[in-house]
Amino acid sequence: MVTGGIELIFGLHRDxxxxxxxxxxxxxxxELFKDTTTKLLPASAPLSHEEALTMLQSRKTWPLLDGYRGQPRADVDATVSALAALSRMAAQLGERLIEAEINPVFVLRAGESVLAADGVAVIGPL
Known part of the structure; x- marks a missing residue:
């Protein structure tokens, strides 16, 4: 069981x-707060580090990750890297990856990384 951290959701959908x-x-x-953002990826191109960071900073959740009211800063670099890695997986799998979701992704303190607690992917035929 994971204790602490900020819970995020990552997802992909291809159509x-x-x-x-x-x-x-x-x-x-x-589902309660519906604090999400979606970005359409260029064909076969993953998110850049900068694009992933911009997505993260655009959420209401951002202050919690950035050390709101004296709390420790979360591992933003690991979060951005994990989201970019998910988009690279989509680019590598191409049309075979129909959708994927990781929820929750626990974002731990700076330097402690992220932990995916649950995930699912729908893979189509070759």
Whole structure:
């Protein structure tokens, strides 16, 4: 069991319009607060570090990750790297990856990384 950390949700969905990556507040509050953002990825191109960071900073959750009211700063670099890695996986798998979700992703204190507690992927035929 994971204690502490800030819970986020990562997701991917591919359809005829392309691949969209989702980021937002996760865990049991994902549906309650609906604090998510979605970005349509260019064909076969993953998110850059800067794009992933911009997505993260655009959420209401951002102050909690950035050390709100004297709390320790969360591992933003690991979070951005994990989201970018998920988008690289989508680019590598191509049309085979239909959708994926990781929820919750526990973002631990700076230097302590992130931990994916649950995830699912739908893979199509070759």
């Amino acid at each position: 005829s319009l392309g691949t969209a990556v989702l980021l937002g507040m996760g865990g049991v509050t994902a």
